[in-house]
Amino acid sequence: MSDNRFEFVKMEESASEHLSAPRYSYWASVFRKFFSSKVVITMLVISAVIMLFSFIHPLFSHYDPTSQGNINDKTMSFIKPCLEYPFGTDRTGRNMFDAVWASCGNSLSIALIATGVTTTLGVIVGAFWGFSKKLDKIMIEVYNVVANIPFTLVVMVLVYVMGAGKWQLIFALSCTSWLSTAYFIRVQVMIIRDREYNLASKCLGTKTSTIITRNIMPYLTSIIVTSIARDVPNFISYEVFLSFIGIGLDVTEPSLGRMVSDYVQYMQAPSASYLFWIPVILCAMISVSLYIVGQALADATDPRTHMI
Amino acid sequence: MKKYVLGRVIRAIIAVFVVTAIAIIMIFTMIPRENIFRDDTAQLQKLNGKPDDITIYKNNKWEQLGYLDFVRQAEMCQTESDDYDACMIVNEHTVVNDNGIETKEYTYSEEGEKVIEAYTQKGYKVQYFVYGGFYATKDYSGLEIVFNFFKNLIKIDTPSAVQDPDNPDLERKIYIGTDYNGVPAIMCSGCEHNYLLYFDGNFPFIHQNFISLNFGQSYPTYQNPSTLDVINSSQGSLDNREQTYPNGKTGNSADNFHTCTYKATASLDHMDANKFDDNYANCKSYYTYPSMVSMSYIFGIIALVLAYAIAIPAGVAMARNKGKWPDKIGIVYVNIMIALPSLAFIYFMKVLGFRIGLPDKFPILGFDNIMSYILPVIILALMSTASLMIWIRRYMVDQTNADYVKFARSKGLSQKEIFRKHILKNAIIPIVNGIPSSIILCISGSVITESVFAIPGMGKMLPDSIKAFNNNMVITLTFIFTALSIFSVLIGDLLMTVVDPRIQLDAKGGNE
Numbered sequence: 014m015s016d017n018r019f020e021f022v023k024m025e026e027s028a029s030e031h032l033s034a035p036r037y038s039y040w041a042s043v044f045r046k047f048f049s050s051k052v053v054i055t056m057l058v059i060s061a062v063i064m065l066f067s068f069i070h071p072l073f074s075h076y077d078p079t080s081q082g083n084i085n086d087k088t089m090s091f092i093k094p095c096l097e098y099p100f101g102t103d104r105t106g107r108n109m110f111d112a113v114w115a116s117c118g119n120s121l122s123i124a125l126i127a128t129g130v131t132t133t134l135g136v137i138v139g140a141f142w143g144f145s146k147k148l149d150k151i152m153i154e155v156y157n158v159v160a161n162i163p164f165t166l167v168v169m170v171l172v173y174v175m176g177a178g179k180w181q182l183i184f185a186l187s188c189t190s191w192l193s194t195a196y197f198i199r200v201q202v203m204i205i206r207d208r209e210y211n212l213a214s215k216c217l218g219t220k221t222s223t224i225i226t227r228n229i230m231p232y233l234t235s236i237i238v239t240s241i242a243r244d245v246p247n248f249i250s251y252e253v254f255l256s257f258i259g260i261g262l263d264v265t266e267p268s269l270g271r272m273v274s275d276y277v278q279y280m281q282a283p284s285a286s287y288l289f290w291i292p293v294i295l296c297a298m299i300s301v302s303l304y305i306v307g308q309a310l311a312d313a314t315d316p317r318t319h320m321i
Numbered sequence: 322m323k324k325y326v327l328g329r330v331i332r333a334i335i336a337v338f339v340v341t342a343i344a345i346i347m348i349f350t351m352i353p354r355e356n357i358f359r360d361d362t363a364q365l366q367k368l369n370g371k372p373d374d375i376t377i378y379k380n381n382k383w384e385q386l387g388y389l390d391f392v393r394q395a396e397m398c399q400t401e402s403d404d405y406d407a408c409m410i411v412n413e414h415t416v417v418n419d420n421g422i423e424t425k426e427y428t429y430s431e432e433g434e435k436v437i438e439a440y441t442q443k444g445y446k447v448q449y450f451v452y453g454g455f456y457a458t459k460d461y462s463g464l465e466i467v468f469n470f471f472k473n474l475i476k477i478d479t480p481s482a483v484q485d486p487d488n489p490d491l492e493r494k495i496y497i498g499t500d501y502n503g504v505p506a507i508m509c510s511g512c513e514h515n516y517l518l519y520f521d522g523n524f525p526f527i528h529q530n531f532i533s534l535n536f537g538q539s540y541p542t543y544q545n546p547s548t549l550d551v552i553n554s555s556q557g558s559l560d561n562r563e564q565t566y567p568n569g570k571t572g573n574s575a576d577n578f579h580t581c582t583y584k585a586t587a588s589l590d591h592m593d594a595n596k597f598d599d600n601y602a603n604c605k606s607y608y609t610y611p612s613m614v615s616m617s618y619i620f621g622i623i624a625l626v627l628a629y630a631i632a633i634p635a636g637v638a639m640a641r642n643k644g645k646w647p648d649k650i651g652i653v654y655v656n657i658m659i660a661l662p663s664l665a666f667i668y669f670m671k672v673l674g675f676r677i678g679l680p681d682k683f684p685i686l687g688f689d690n691i692m693s694y695i696l697p698v699i700i701l702a703l704m705s706t707a708s709l710m711i712w713i714r715r716y717m718v719d720q721t722n723a724d725y726v727k728f729a730r731s732k733g734l735s736q737k738e739i740f741r742k743h744i745l746k747n748a749i750i751p752i753v754n755g756i757p758s759s760i761i762l763c764i765s766g767s768v769i770t771e772s773v774f775a776i777p778g779m780g781k782m783l784p785d786s787i788k789a790f791n792n793n794m795v796i797t798l799t800f801i802f803t804a805l806s807i808f809s810v811l812i813g814d815l816l817m818t819v820v821d822p823r824i825q826l827d828a829k830g831g832n833e
Binding site: 154157158161162163165166169170171172173174175243246249250253254257258259260270273277280281289293294296297300301303304305308 | 332336339340344347348351352656657659660661662663664665668669671672675681762768769772783784787788795798799802803806807810
């Protein structure tokens with residue numbers, strides 16, 4: 014073989030610095046993983062449609078549960094679901110389509126705000142709780158007491174004491190539940206905080222708050238999403254139940270629970286059972302779809318599931 | 322270990338008291354006190370048109386419930402004045418105003434004004450009745466209410482408890498006697514209760530009256546008996562049975578003679594003389610149906626057994642077939658059960674049950690018919706299966722990779738043997754932790770299921786009391802539920818150490 018068949022290659026210093034690993038982007042992987050299941054996409058569409066209707070429709074319908082404008086018009090009462098009234102009307106001639114979406118919007122916003130408060134407070138307190146041994150001594154005692162009291166009891170007594178109303182209900186729901194989120198986070202923080210890279214960070218003089226936000230929080234994303242996925246359906250369930258037994262929201266505020274309790278009398282009536290089943294089924298659809306989407310998101314945000 | 326348990330018990334007691342105190346302060350200070358009369362329309366309607374009687378009735382009730390101290394003119398004059406008769410004088414004047422309408426005005430004697438001044442000094446608020454006379458009230462602060470509540474909470478029965486001026490020769494002693502059935506019992510003369518310790522055929526078979534808890538009266542629903550009696554005494558109609566009375570005669574009566582308490586001589590009548598030869602004639606009655614606590618217990622225990630009977634095999638099957646279709650079906654079931662609002666689930670089940678002929682409300686067929694129990698029990702059981710199943714699966718899957726399982730496999734044990742004899746035993750330990758609380762908390766009933774089915778149990782009691790503003794009942798239930806939950810967690814931890822001696826609660830390991 015003659016030398017002229019060879020070519021000189023210029024030596025590149027930088028080539029040795031490149032690693033031949035596949036490109037990895039955290040959020041791209043999260044999205045790929047999340048959208049890989051057809052069930053999840055269906056559920057996402059369902060929950061998105063329900064949410065859009067619940068939050069936008071009441072803006073136009075201005076539904077007021079106390080007004081009974083059509084009560085004397087017999088032709089308006091008990092219209093079965095049709096094109097003009099997709100969910101029919103009730104005895105007093107109220108358009109159920111307006112009522113249902115206003116109620117959904119209210120129930121959803123209560124659950125979402127309560128989850129927001131619970132998660133924010135829980136994550137912040139939990140992160141510092143996991144780090145500080147002094148705080149741990151006090152908080153663990155508080156947690157032991159609060160966690161042992163039945164949640165139903167706490168919520169009911171708080172709602173009772175503060176009176177019916179949306180913000181009172183949100184307060185009652187999030188008043189003690191943030192503690193269990195905080196405890197959940199605390200345990201995870203404790204597991205992660207003494208890993209070598211955190212010790213190194215500490216040795217280099219990084220502030221505790223920076224270690225928490227930069228080094229630990231990214232690890233907690235999937236845990237936080239899991240807790241959110243659990244809280245939202247749970248809070249919807251509680252709101253529905255409390256309004257159902259008549260101690261949640263007052264009469265002036267539309268709510269799925271109140272609808273269920275108002276129309277439960279028609280459950281067995283073949284001509285009007287839609288009044289009862291529409292809110293019940295919708296309430297089931299909201300929490301099941303949100304729960305499944307949340308679970309899928311929690312799985313997708315866990316970096317360990319991104320390995321191919 | 323003893324030290325640890327003692328520490329836990331002390332902390333638990335403190336926790337129960339703190340929680341109850343917070344509940345009391347919130348309920349007594351934050352809820353408008355007028356609300357308690359909302360469900361007492363019958364009594365207030367009777368007093369309609371008599372504003373003074375309404376004032377007296379309301380203030381008396383508030384005093385009974387511990388809101389305030391209420392004193393009327395007579396009492397005020399007795400304590401503060403030297404001249405009672407002068408103090409009680411109410412002068413009536415008729416005043417005619419510009420429009421010619423007559424109104425009455427009242428003035429009080431110098432002595433009366435002095436008493437009013439004295440009570441104002443003591444922090445009381447003195448007010449005047451519409452038709453003459455005055456009264457004073459003093460609101461208790463939150464801390465005073467809590468103090469009074471705990472002061473009256475524990476009552477110890479002693480032979481000097483009864484104070485009856487008509488019966489000065491009452492013997493005062495505790496003795497071992499036999500009850501009207503001839504069974505030995507610790508009895509007392511002079512105590513509030515006739516029997517301090519006795520045996521009978523009802524759960525828990527040994528009953529004591531030495532120490533009783535007093536949570537105050539139930540009002541405005543279930544008026545007047547103490548709150549504990551409301552949830553503890555049986556329901557339904559009187560259950561008359563052939564009995565031997567304490568004085569030896571026999572007859573048909575619904576009285577439960579073990580529960581008799583002292584009745585003042587002045588109020589004894591010939592009916593009592595027929596049955597009793599002493600003053601212990603105030604007896605509770607037997608009723609045909611179980612109490613609220615028993616009701617919740619019956620439902621709770623059956624549902625619990627059913628739930629474990631379903632969940633353990635299902636969880637084991639899921640773990641054994643991890644990733645295959647039994648596991649997948651199980652996971653779908655668990656997810657739906659967790660996500661579905663309990664109310665929706667209960668109604669779905671209710672309609673299914675109704676289709677096959679089960680009643681949709683408990684009172685329709687009542688206590689005697691077994692059909693009334695089937696649907697609520699199944700619903701209660703299914704609602705607790707989801708979390709049990711997922712935990713059993715979790716624990717078992719975790720155990721499958723343990724070294725002892727690999728060793729067992731290499732010894733040549735079959736998969737079935739490994740799961741049954743090795744893994745299940747270890748996986749069940751964390752489940753054991755939850756068993757005591759499940760059993761004990763059956764008492765508290767299931768709030769949702771009992772409300773939907775109108776079952777007269779403890780769970781329905783809480784929302785019912787809240788809706789009726791029955792403050793004492795809410796406080797009683799808060800105390801009971803909190804105490805039961807906190808102590809059942811402790812018992813669960815202790816049971817875990819019994820089942821698995823490797824677990825040490827007070828070990829200095831873990832996170833230092």
